[in-house]
Amino acid sequence: MTQINVRVDGESYTDDVEPRTLLVHYLREQLGKVGTVVGCDTSNCGACTVHLDGQAVKSCTVLAVQADGSQVTTIEGVAEEGIGGALHPVQRAFHEMHGLQCGFCTPGMIMASIDLLKENPDPSETEVREGIEGNLCRCTGYQNIVKAVQHAAAEMRGQAPGDPDASPAAVDTAAAEHVVAQS
Amino acid sequence: MIPAAFAYSRPTTVEEALQAIADGGDDVKVLAGGQSLIPVMRLRLAAPEVVVDLTRVEGLRGVREEGDQLVVGAMTTHADVLTDPLLAQYAQLLVQATETVADRQVRRRGTFGGALAHADPAGDLPAVALALDAEFVIAGPAGRRTVPASEFFVDYLTTALEEGELLVEIRLPKLAAADGWGVRYEKFTRVAQAWSIVAVAAAVRREGGRITEARIGLTNMGPTPLRASATEAALVGVDVSLETVTAAAAQAAEGTSPSNDLNAQADYRQHLAQVLTRRALAAAAGL
Numbered sequence: 260m261t262q263i264n265v266r267v268d269g270e271s272y273t274d275d276v277e278p279r280t281l282l283v284h285y286l287r288e289q290l291g292k293v294g295t296v297v298g299c300d301t302s303n304c305g306a307c308t309v310h311l312d313g314q315a316v317k318s319c320t321v322l323a324v325q326a327d328g329s330q331v332t333t334i335e336g337v338a339e340e341g342i343g344g345a346l347h348p349v350q351r352a353f354h355e356m357h358g359l360q361c362g363f364c365t366p367g368m369i370m371a372s373i374d375l376l377k378e379n380p381d382p383s384e385t386e387v388r389e390g391i392e393g394n395l396c397r398c399t400g401y402q403n404i405v406k407a408v409q410h411a412a413a414e415m416r417g418q419a420p421g422d423p424d425a426s427p428a429a430v431d432t433a434a435a436e437h438v439v440a441q442s
Numbered sequence: 443m444i445p446a447a448f449a450y451s452r453p454t455t456v457e458e459a460l461q462a463i464a465d466g467g468d469d470v471k472v473l474a475g476g477q478s479l480i481p482v483m484r485l486r487l488a489a490p491e492v493v494v495d496l497t498r499v500e501g502l503r504g505v506r507e508e509g510d511q512l513v514v515g516a517m518t519t520h521a522d523v524l525t526d527p528l529l530a531q532y533a534q535l536l537v538q539a540t541e542t543v544a545d546r547q548v549r550r551r552g553t554f555g556g557a558l559a560h561a562d563p564a565g566d567l568p569a570v571a572l573a574l575d576a577e578f579v580i581a582g583p584a585g586r587r588t589v590p591a592s593e594f595f596v597d598y599l600t601t602a603l604e605e606g607e608l609l610v611e612i613r614l615p616k617l618a619a620a621d622g623w624g625v626r627y628e629k630f631t632r633v634a635q636a637w638s639i640v641a642v643a644a645a646v647r648r649e650g651g652r653i654t655e656a657r658i659g660l661t662n663m664g665p666t667p668l669r670a671s672a673t674e675a676a677l678v679g680v681d682v683s684l685e686t687v688t689a690a691a692a693q694a695a696e697g698t699s700p701s702n703d704l705n706a707q708a709d710y711r712q713h714l715a716q717v718l719t720r721r722a723l724a725a726a727a728g729l
Contacts, residue, residue, distance in 0.1 A: 261450060277447065278447075278448060278449070278450030278493065279444060279445040279446065279447050279448060279483075280444075281444065281445075281480075281484070284444065300443060300484065301481060301484075301485075302477065302480070302481045302548070303635065305545070305547060308547055311550075314521070314550045315546060315547045315550060316547050316550050316551055317547045317548065317551075319480075319484070320476060320477055320480045320481060320548070320551065321476065321480070321551065322450075322476070322480070322495075324450055324452070324495075325476075325495065325497060371546060371547065374546065374547075375546065389634075390546060391546075392545045392546070392634040392635050393544070393545025393546050393547045393548060393635055394545075
């Protein structure tokens with residue numbers, strides 16, 4: 260066991276970890292930060308993305324011991340503190356633009372997007388798609404995710420969202436016929 | 443999956459790192475950015491007894507100028523490479539190739555030296571180092587030695603690094619646009635964040651409408667990165683034109699031995715090498 264000191268979402272922790280413990284397992288199993296999820300376990304999907312000293316990393320590909328002395332921010336730490344605290348603009352945009360279906364990739368998508376917007380506050384559609392290439396979504400086809408990131412970018416720049424037509428891609432949310440038939 | 447248990451060492455100097463490697467016995471792995479090593483440890487394809495983590499070693503990260511060379515610390519991350527002003531000025535080929543490596547998160551952790559020492563034939567940076575005739579500064583128990591890129595890549599995942607040694611610096615020549623150099627990294631993949639099926643690193647120097655020098659590195663055209671020597675030779679002294687570049691690129695696959703795998707057959711890779719070399723040369727030569 261190795262002792263580590265980390266600050267996670269603004270709180271300090273001192274814990275003993277095995278060197279082989281992955282950061283994501285430490286966050287979930289020792290700290291209970293289950294907002295950060297394990298998706299692929301092969302460093303591809305990005306669902307486990309957190310910020311390590313302000314930079315987006317895949318927490319399944321960092322050892323917990325490597326976070327010793329560092330600050331970690333998870334999806335649980337990006338909103339304003341306290342119950343009812345305001346969501347982060349990127350969280351809000353994913354909600355408003357319906358940038359998710361099953362939601363499993365969302366924590367990682369949001370953490371990667373926040374990192375992208377820090378570097379590029381006004382990304383083009385292509386730049387958003389390249390910026391989140393390390394995050395896989397198997398539901399949405401990315402359309403609304405890209406819209407959400409651009410929507411958040413506009414808000415964070417202090418502008419009204421630039422595209423007045425910005426809205427979630429049209430989806431027929433009425434139940435499919437066969438579902439209706441069963442009711 | 444969780445890696446097999448190992449003993450962990452986190453040195454803060456090169457000397458301590460060499461000592462930790464020496465003390466580690468027969469089964470030591472050096473952890474640079476960990477973006478290849480941790481995945482294979484997680485899959486238990488690697489289960490080293492000792493891991494020596496270089497992330498806190500002073501002085502291995504960053505880029506400096508030394509005469510007509512740039513010296514890149516082995517622990518310089520890909521993200522560092524993309525924002526470094528010296529590399530932007532003198533090593534655009536490395537910058538372009540690094541932009542295509544994996545994804546944003548992996549580039550935050552992954553390192554230039556780690557990618558070179560790992561020597562994956564589908565990795566993007568070995569071909570760049572080879573095309574640039576980079577020099578590899580290796581520290582070991584007996585001191586430091588310098589190995590040219592042409593001797594560094596020995597075989598599949600195998601380099602000139604001996605047991606107990608550590609790659610500490612990579613020295614690159616300055617290729618400035620002001621001296622007539624144009625560069626292009628041309629990569630072919632099927633999906634985002636994939637490894638290269640084939641890629642071509644090209645640097646071309648032009649003077650008075652003629653090509654005076656060409657350097658071409660090939661990614662994933664054999665167990666090690668390769669130079670497209672026949673194409674390089676065919677370009678010296680020719681006019682800068684699409685015809686000359688296309689003719690020379692037709693020889694790009696000469697002497698290569700690419701693998702057959704689920705991404706591509708060898709003959710398809712050889713075809714790709716010619717096409718990508720033509721594209722890379724045309725872009726590098728400003729055509």
